[in-house]
Structures are given as structure tokens and as C-alpha cells.
Amino acid sequence: MSGASNAAAMVAALSSAAAGFTALSLAMDRHWEALHGCGNVPRDGQRRLLRWAGSGGLLISLLVCLVVWGAAQGWVAWAGVLTASAFALVLTLCYAAHAIVRIGWAAAFVSVVALAAVLSLLR
Amino acid sequence: MKESLRQSMAWLHTWSGLLVGWVLFMVFSCGTASYFRDEITLWMKPELHQSSHAVVEQGVAAAQIQNLLQQRAPASPRWFITMPTGREPAVRASWAPPPSGEEGQPRGRRRFENASIDPLTGQELSAARATRGGDFFYRMHFDMHYMPVLWARWIVGICAMFMLVAIISGIVTHKRIFKDFFTFRPGKGQRSWLDAHNATAVLALPYHLMITYTGLVTLMFMYLPQGLGAVYKDSDAFFADLNGGPRVEAKASGLSAPLTPLAPLVAKGSQLWDGASVGRIMVSHAGDSAATVTLTQQDGHGVSNNLPSLTFDGVTGGLLTEADKSGAAVETRGVMYGLHIGRFASPLLRGLFFLSGLAGCAMVATGVLLWAVKERPKHVKANANGRIGFGLRLVDGLNLGGIAGLLIAMSVYFWANRLLPPGLGGRPDLEIHCFFTAWGIAAVAALAFPQRWMWRIQLAVAGVLFALLLPLNPLTGGAGLFTSVAQGLWPVAGFDLVSLLIGCGLLWASRGLGSAAKAPLKARLAKVAA
Numbered sequence: 001m002s003g004a005s006n007a008a009a010m011v012a013a014l015s016s017a018a019a020g021f022t023a024l025s026l027a028m029d030r031h032w033e034a035l036h037g038c039g040n041v042p043r044d045g046q047r048r049l050l051r052w053a054g055s056g057g058l059l060i061s062l063l064v065c066l067v068v069w070g071a072a073q074g075w076v077a078w079a080g081v082l083t084a085s086a087f088a089l090v091l092t093l094c095y096a097a098h099a100i101v102r103i104g105w106a107a108a109f110v111s112v113v114a115l116a117a118v119l120s121l122l123r
Numbered sequence: 124m125k126e127s128l129r130q131s132m133a134w135l136h137t138w139s140g141l142l143v144g145w146v147l148f149m150v151f152s153c154g155t156a157s158y159f160r161d162e163i164t165l166w167m168k169p170e171l172h173q174s175s176h177a178v179v180e181q182g183v184a185a186a187q188i189q190n191l192l193q194q195r196a197p198a199s200p201r202w203f204i205t206m207p208t209g210r211e212p213a214v215r216a217s218w219a220p221p222p223s224g225e226e227g228q229p230r231g232r233r234r235f236e237n238a239s240i241d242p243l244t245g246q247e248l249s250a251a252r253a254t255r256g257g258d259f260f261y262r263m264h265f266d267m268h269y270m271p272v273l274w275a276r277w278i279v280g281i282c283a284m285f286m287l288v289a290i291i292s293g294i295v296t297h298k299r300i301f302k303d304f305f306t307f308r309p310g311k312g313q314r315s316w317l318d319a320h321n322a323t324a325v326l327a328l329p330y331h332l333m334i335t336y337t338g339l340v341t342l343m344f345m346y347l348p349q350g351l352g353a354v355y356k357d358s359d360a361f362f363a364d365l366n367g368g369p370r371v372e373a374k375a376s377g378l379s380a381p382l383t384p385l386a387p388l389v390a391k392g393s394q395l396w397d398g399a400s401v402g403r404i405m406v407s408h409a410g411d412s413a414a415t416v417t418l419t420q421q422d423g424h425g426v427s428n429n430l431p432s433l434t435f436d437g438v439t440g441g442l443l444t445e446a447d448k449s450g451a452a453v454e455t456r457g458v459m460y461g462l463h464i465g466r467f468a469s470p471l472l473r474g475l476f477f478l479s480g481l482a483g484c485a486m487v488a489t490g491v492l493l494w495a496v497k498e499r500p501k502h503v504k505a506n507a508n509g510r511i512g513f514g515l516r517l518v519d520g521l522n523l524g525g526i527a528g529l530l531i532a533m534s535v536y537f538w539a540n541r542l543l544p545p546g547l548g549g550r551p552d553l554e555i556h557c558f559f560t561a562w563g564i565a566a567v568a569a570l571a572f573p574q575r576w577m578w579r580i581q582l583a584v585a586g587v588l589f590a591l592l593l594p595l596n597p598l599t600g601g602a603g604l605f606t607s608v609a610q611g612l613w614p615v616a617g618f619d620l621v622s623l624l625i626g627c628g629l630l631w632a633s634r635g636l637g638s639a640a641k642a643p644l645k646a647r648l649a650k651v652a653a
Contacts, residue, residue, distance in 0.1 A: 010471045025305045072426045072458075073467065079329040080475030083482065086305070086326040094307045 005121035009068040012114035013061040013077070015107045017085040020057020022104030023050045025089060034097045058082070060111070064118065132295040137494065140289040141518070143282040144491035145525035150279060151487055152529060153264035154334075155480030157257065158465055158473055161210045162614035164256030167540045169601035171213070171239075171251050172615055181206060181393065181400055182386035184242035188214045189385045191240055191247065197410055200375065203235075204404040206389075208421065209470075210614065213239040213248055252545040254554060259536070265342065268555060276345045283342075286335045289490075293324060300325055313496050320489040323482045330479035331486065337463035340456060365453060380412040383440040391442070392418040392433050399424045412438055422466040429457030470613075488526050495519055519573035520566075527581035528565030530629065534588035535561035537622075541599040575636060582633035590626025593619045 025031040027050035032042050042050065061081055066074035092103055126134075156163065165171060184207055192202050198221040205215040217237035239248050255262075262268075267275035294300070304325065307318045324331065344351065344358075355361040389401050402421030408414045414437025420430045434443045449457070461467055465476045495518050502511040511519075539557035543550060565581055596619055597603030607616040 006469055006471060021305070028302075028305070030302075031305060069472075073472070076426065076462065076468075077472050077475070079333075080472065080479060083327045083330060083479050084475055087322075087478075087482070090305050090307050090322055090326070093305055094309060 005068070005118060008114050008117040008121060009064055010081075012111055012118050013064045013081045014085050015111035015114060016057045016064070017061040017081050018057075018088055019104055019107035019111055020054045020059075020061065021086055021089045022054075022100060022107065023057060024054030025093060026100070026104075027051045027054065031093060031097075031100075034093070035100060057108070057111070060115070061085075064115070068118065068122070129296055129298070132292040136289055136292040136296050139285045139292065140487075140490050141494050143285040144487055145521050146278065146282045147286055148484060148487045148491070148525055149529055150264050150282065151480065151483045152533070153260040154338075155477060155484060156533070157261040157264060158477045158480065159614075159618070160257030160261050162257070162618055163260070164254070164258065165211070165614050166596070166601070166618040167254045167256045167537070168251035169541070169596070169599065170249055170545075172602035172607070172612060178209075178212075179207060179242040181389050184214045185385040185389045185401075185404065187240060187242055187245035188216050189382070190245060191238065192216055192218065192406075192409070193382070195238065196236070200408055202404075202406040202409060204406070206401055206403065206421065207242050208402075212242070214242045215239040252540075253550045254540055255551045259555060259558075260533075265338075268559070273345065273348075276342050280339065280342050280346055283335055283338050287339065290324075290328075290331055290335060294328075297321060297325070313493070316489055316493045316496050320486060320493050323486040323489060327479045327482035327486070330476075331483055333462055334480075334483065337459040340459045341463055343456075374413065375408040375411045376413040378412040379410055380414070380438045382406070382409045382414055382437055383416070383435075385416065388416055388418065388435050388440055391435075392420075395433065396420055396424075396431065402430065406437065409437065414438055415443065416440075423469065424467070426461045426467050427454060427457035428461035428464065428466070429454060488522075491518070491522050491525075495522060516573055517570075520570035523573050523578055523581065524562075524566030524569035527578060527585060528562050528569055530585035531565045531581060531588065532558045532562035534585055534592070534622075534626075537592055538588060538595065541595055541601075579633045579636050582629045582636070586626045586629030586631075586633060588626070589622045589629065592622040592626070 026035070027042065027047045029041055033040060062074075062078050065078040065081065068074070069077050092100060096103070185204070188204050192199075192204075196202060196218040199218040200222060201219045203217045205211070207214050215237065216239070217235045219235055240246060241248060265276055265279045266272050267278070303318070303321055307315075307322050309315050344361075348358075351358060351361050355364075385404060385406075389404070392401050393399065400421040401418045403419040405417040405419075406414065407417075416435045416437050417432055418435070419432040422430070429449055435441065436443055465473060468476060495515060498515050498518070499511065502515055505512075536554055536558040539554045543553055543557075547553065569577060569581065593604060596615070597606070602610070602612055602615050604616060604619050606612070607619070
């Protein structure tokens with residue numbers, strides 16, 4: 001395993017988990033309200049979409065960890081990735097809530113680029 | 124007791140956490156630092172910052188160190204060689220001195236000699252200053268200091284059991300794990316402390332459970348040693364039995380025969396392990412016809428701490444034995460041990476472990492602080508003149524001395540490493556005395572004045588000391604940040620940058636305490652009372 005593919009995999013896992021957590025947080029009333037104003041709630045369809053997208057992001061980060069680091073180290077790495085990305089999201093929601101959607105999209109974009117890098121490096 | 128389960132768990136969580144919180148904070152802080160034990164040690168030996176850091180083929184490194192050992196230690200019964208890694212670029216060797224013939228000399232009392240060489244040139248590296256380096260933090264986190272090791276391990280073991288109880292009762296008592304998952308509301312007094320405690324606990328929960336449980340498992344043979352003592356005369360025999368190692372040390376034959384070159388054996392071992400590198404080499408009775416060479420695999424190819432090993436004949440180079448596959452129980456313990464110390468982890472994964480460890484420190488710190496924050500209004504209400512009771516005052520003092528004081532002590536340890544003269548006798552112990560002296564002074568000051576201004580002073584002192592390690596490094600012979608980044612000396616650059624970050628964080632905290640103090644105290648008390 002080269003250093004470059006290790007780093008690319010870490011970036012991919014962290015960014016897809018961060019994007020996933022962002023979507024999951026927006027599916028919660030409290031964080032949706034912080035963005036869209038008091039009393040505003042996501043429509044049922046929106047909420048479902050956010051939850052599916054969020055779970056998908058977390059699942060992708062798990063797959064990256066398992067494929068790149070193997071089953072034994074992959075689960076350990078995933079736990080660490082979830083912790084780090086959730087902390088990043090908590091700080092963002094606290095200090096830059098207005099930018100949360102943009103940050104979520106940015107994380108998703110970084111994750112796509114890093115996934116492409118991982119795939120090309122693994123081949 | 125007519126309380127609900129959740130209420131009784133809340134009681135259990137409060138007291139199991141508070142009683143051992145200060146010890147746990149030390150264990151978490153020193154343990155977290157131990158993830159970068161090798162890097163800390165390298166930083167604390169500035170003499171080694173200049174050596175080459177080229178990656179060298181393992182066979183070359185093995186040949187170089189064999190050359191040196193055959194000149195320096197031909198009669199030694201045992202050589203131990205540590206192969207270079209990305210974290211530690213030098214080849215290190217240590218060897219037992221030749222037996223002096225005195226029988227009954229206690230084992231382990233004989234002084235091992237050691238040397239490290241540049242794997243590329245074979246040149247011996249100038250002797251670095253004597254220091255315990257990062258090993259001090261590693262030992263401190265379960266052996267403590269100034270006390271018998273067994274007692275310390277019992278204390279740490281009991282505290283870890285309290286910790287496990289606190290974690291599990293905390294999960295039961297926390298009603299809103301998922302609702303408050305991403306929530307942190309700063310600037311709201313007790314609410315904010317609780318949010319911070321919840322976030323650091325919940326978001327790193329897998330890590331906290333893992334590290335506490337595996338920590339208990341690593342010390343499991345020490346809790347009730349009487350059973351072992353009844354069957355085995357000494358614990359070495361027990362561990363040899365457990366790990367399937369040789370029980371009796373092979374005797375030298377007395378006939379001399381040249382030692383086989385190590386380089387081909389290293390290549391053979393690596394081939395048998397599907398390309399995994401060799402981490403350690405042990406040579407017994409080099410130059411004797413009964414010589415053996417044992418290779419142990421390098422960390423990083425699994426999670427378990429039980430690393431595979433191979434034993435070769437030291438004269439012919441033939442493969443003698445492959446260490447027996449260990450049983451399921453031993454292997455389970457190996458995996459838990461491996462998870463706890465995380466030596467398998469690549470630098471990035473190690474960074475995640477470090478981050479989770481910091482979350483653990485923050486969880487313990489916010490927990491003990493939260494107790495004081497919750498308790499204070501009761502005291503203020505009971506006493507009109509604002510005097511607080513002994514228990515709260517004691518907890519305040521211990522919080523200050525145990526948290527800010529420890530941070531000061533850790534930074535003073537690094538300063539002592541650089542400021543004490545390199546040739547001083549007993550240097551490693553002096554560095555450690557400096558650590559405890561600084562901690563002692565901070566703790567006395569904290570217990571005498573457990574007030575907000577003392578928090579500001581102590582956090583600021585620790586912050587300044589940590590932040591200024593960056594310029595101190597090049598000023599006292601180490602590689603400065605520009606040099607270390609340019610040369611790719613990441614362990615040193617990383618140490619400097621992380622200390623700068625920690626220092627700035629502490630200074631920021633100290634500043635924040637000042638601005639919060641400006642809000643009139645009475646107004647806040649009125650809000651609490653309302």
C-alpha cells in the first residue's frame with residue numbers, strides 16, 4: 001500500500017462520512033430549523049431523501065475502509081473516521097451553520113474526486 | 124431506593140466518574156501521547172535529527188548491523204536488532220554482555236549495551252542525550268512513577284473498571300443520544316458543559332469502550348496473581364508457556380562456527396510472510412555452532428500484537444521452526460492488546476487514534492468540571508455570603524491541579540529535556556523530577572486558590588510553554604520547522620506543529636475564561652436561580 005493511495009483513501013472515507021453526516025443532520029428538525037428558520041420542517045420526501053443520502057455516504061466510507069485496509073483494520077479505521085467527521089460537523093453546525101449546505105456539497109465533491117483517485121491508484 | 128433505573132444509573136455515573144476522574148485524565152493524556160511515543164523520543168534526541176532518513180533495503184541494513192555487532196559484541200550471548208521503519212529510520216541493536224561466570228546473578232540486572240547506526244552508510248550515530256523520551260508517558264499511563272509497579276497497575280486497573288462502569292451507566296442515563304448527536308451550544312453555562320461532555324463521549328464512544336476494555340485486558344494477569352504464583356515459580360515461565368516460546372534457553376555448544384549472513388535470512392522471512400517486512404531480529408550465541416536467529420514480523424500487517432516469528436539455524440541458515448500458531452484465547456488477547464496500543468496503525472490512522480484519545484481527555488475533563496458547575500449553585504444558595512463548602516472547594520482544586528497542572532508538567536518535561544546540559548549524570552531521572560516538581564507546584568497553587576484567575580494563569584502558562592516548543596527546538600540543536608519540512612522529517616515537524624496547536628488552544632481557552640468573567644456574576648446567578 002503506497003502512501004498516496006493511503007492518503008487518498010483517508011480523504012475519501014472522511015469526506016464521504018462528513019457529507020453523509022451533514023445530510024443526516026439536516027434530516028433532524030433542530031438542525032433544519034437552524035438553517036431555514038423556526039417552525040420550518042423538511043417535507044416527508046425531503047427528509048427521506050436526506051436520510052437515504054446520509055446513510056449512503058456512511059456506507060461508502062465503510063466500503064472504502066474495508067477495501068483499502070482489509071476487514072481487520074478497516075473497521076477500526078471506520079470508527080475513527082466517523083468520530084473525526086462527526087466532530088468536524090458538530091463544530092460546523094455550531095460556528096458556521098449558515099454554510100452547512102455548501103460545506104456538505106463540497107464534502108460530497110471532494111469524496112467523488114478522492115474515490116476516483118483511490119480507484120485509479122488501486123488498479 | 125424507589126428510584127428509576129435511569130436515576131440510579133445517573134448517580135452511579137456521577138460518582139464512578141468523579142472519584143477516579145483525575146487519575147483517568149492522567150491516564151488518557153499520557154496514553155494519548157504514547158501513540159506518538161517514537162516521534163516524541165526522536166524529538167527529545169535532537170542529535171539524531173541530522174542523520175539521513177533515506178529508506179534502505181532491509182538486507183543492506185541487516186548486513187550493516189551484523190558487521191558492527193561482530194566487531195563490538197562477538198562473545199555476547201544475545202543480540203537484539205530493531206530494523207528501520209518509517210517512524211525510526213536508524214537500525215538499533217542492543218546486546219547482553221558476555222556472562223561473567225558468576226552464578227545466581229539476577230536476570231535483567233545486567234546492563235545491556237546498545238548502539239544505533241545509519242542503515243545506509245553503516246556509520247554509528249553519535250550517542251544521543253540520555254532521556255526516557257516518549258517511553259516515560261507510556262510507562263506513566265499504567266506504571267505511574269515513584270511507586271511499586273504492581274501497586275500502580277492495580278490503581279490504574281481499578282480506575283479503568285470505574286471508567287467502564289461510568290461509560291455504561293452514562294449510556295443508560297443519557298436520554299437523547301441520537302437527538303443530541305450533533306448538538307453543541309456554547310456560552311450557555313451548565314448546558315454547554317453537558318453538551319461538550321456528551322459530544323466528546325458519544326462521538327468517540329466506540330473508541331472509549333474499546334480503549335477502556337482492552338486496557339483492562341492488557342493488565343489482566345496482574346489483578347489476581349496468586350493463581351499464577353501457585354503453579355509457576357516465576358511469571359516468565361508462565362508467559363513462555365502461554366505464548367508457546369522456548370522455555371529453556373538454548374545452551375552454547377562451545378564450538379565456534381561463523382554466523383550465517385543475516386541478509387538472506389531477512390529476504391527469506393519476508394518471502395515466507397508474503398512480503399511483510401522483518402521488524403526484529405534476535406541472534407543467540409553468534410559465532411557458536413548452536414547459534415540461532417529468530418525473526419519477528421514488523422507491525423502493520425494485522426491488528427494483533429502477537430506477531431509471527433521464524434527461527435533459523437545460525438550456522439547453516441536453515442529454517443528450524445515456525446512459532447506455533449497460538450490458540451484462540453491467546454490470539455484474542457493479542458488482538459485486544461494490538462487494538463489498545465495501535466502499533467499496527469499507519470500514520471493517518473494513528474492520527475485518528477490520537478484525535479479519539481484527545482476526545483477521551485476532553486470527556487473526562489468536562490465530566491469532572493460539570494460536577495463542580497452543577498454543585499456550585501447549591502452552595503451559593505445555602506450561603507448568602509458566597510462561601511462554598513469543603514467538598515466543592517476540594518473538587519475545584521483537584522480539577523485545576525489535575526487538568527491544567529498536568530498540562531504544565533508535560534510541557535515542562537519537554538523544556539527540561541532541552542535545557543538540562545546533555546552530558547549531565549542521571550539526566551533521564553532529572554527530566555522526570557522536573558515533570559513532577561512542576562506538577563506539584565501547580566497542584567499546591569491550585570488547591571490554595573481554586574479560582575478562575577488561577578485557571579487563567581495555569582492555562583496560559585501551559586499554552587505559552589507548549590507554543591514556544593517550536594522555536595525552542597532549533598535554538599537547542601534540533602531541526603527547525605523549515606529544515607524538518609524540507610527534509611521530510613515528519614515526526615519532528617509534526618511534534619512542533621501539534622505542540623503549537625495545543626499551545627494556541629490553551630491560550631485561547633485562557634482568554635475565553637477572561638471574557639466570560641466580565642459578565643456580571645450576579646446576573647448569571649440570578650439566571651441559575653430562576
